[in-house]
Amino acid sequence: MTQWQTESNEWADRHRRSLTTRHTYEDVLTDREFELLVEACSELPEPRRFQARFICLIAGRLGLRAGEIAHFDTNWLDWDRKLVRIPKSEPCACGYCHRQAAQEASHNETLSVQDALASRWHPKTIASARAIPFDLSLRVELCIERFSDRYSSFPHSRTTVNRRVQEAAEQAALSGRVYPHCLRATAASYHAYKGVAPVPLQALMGWSDLATAQKYIRISGTATADAVRQVHY
Ligand SMILES: [Zn+2]
Structure with a gap:
């Protein structure tokens, strides 16, 4: 495949994705x-x-x-x-917070589930505290x-x-x-x-x-x- 074809395919892929991805505002x-x-x-x-x-x-x-x-x-x-x-943050130990804490700990070796749970619940991002x-x-x-x-x-x-x-x-x-x-x-x-x-x-x-x-x-x-x-x- 020539470089032009590769670029053209990438562009087509991006274009197709932009047409098929649903945005919440829709x-x-x-x-x-x-x-x-x-x-x-x-x-x-x-x-x-x-x-x-x-x-x-x-x-x-x-x-x-x-x-x-x-x-x-x-x-x-x-x-x-x-x-x-x-x-x-807001103290919470609901099922959802437990699952989220377990997931956070599994992605971070230095973080225990207990520590991750200690900061639960918290909103999605820092900017979400408002x-x-x-x-x-x-x-x-x-x-x-x-x-x-x-x-x-x-x-x-x-x-x-x-x-x-x-x-x-x-x-x-x-x-x-x-x-x-x-x-x-x-x-x-x-x-x-x-x-x-x-x-x-x-x-x-x-x-x-x-x-x-x-x-x-x-x-x-x-x-x-x-x-x-x-x-x-
Ligand atoms: Zn919770």
């Missing part, structure tokens, strides 16, 4: 789909009804990850400033108040977080895939569309990389439209 729900999902939660029996609503709202509007929701603790709530503070305002809408604020009336921490595992979203999506008869991470992407897209700038959007979502925020802002088109209109009007 699964972002429209405002209407999101409202239908929240509405459908109320048709589930308690306590699944409340749990599904809580998950959909804090994932789909505040952008929490499934792991963050499963480890959600009311200690994270700063009522004076109306913030959810995702900590750097403060998220929850008074963006009364609906979200009230849902967080109701949660703290009922629970001191999320009462189930991460698997349950996935299951509740699935149940709500089935109840809403939404076409397309609905899962916790696409709700997080829906939150990112919602804030980008409202005009949140790249740096605060990055901080809100806890991304390590500013480029991710810029991608959501570019896709939303709001900043582009505003800048173009400013020139023309």
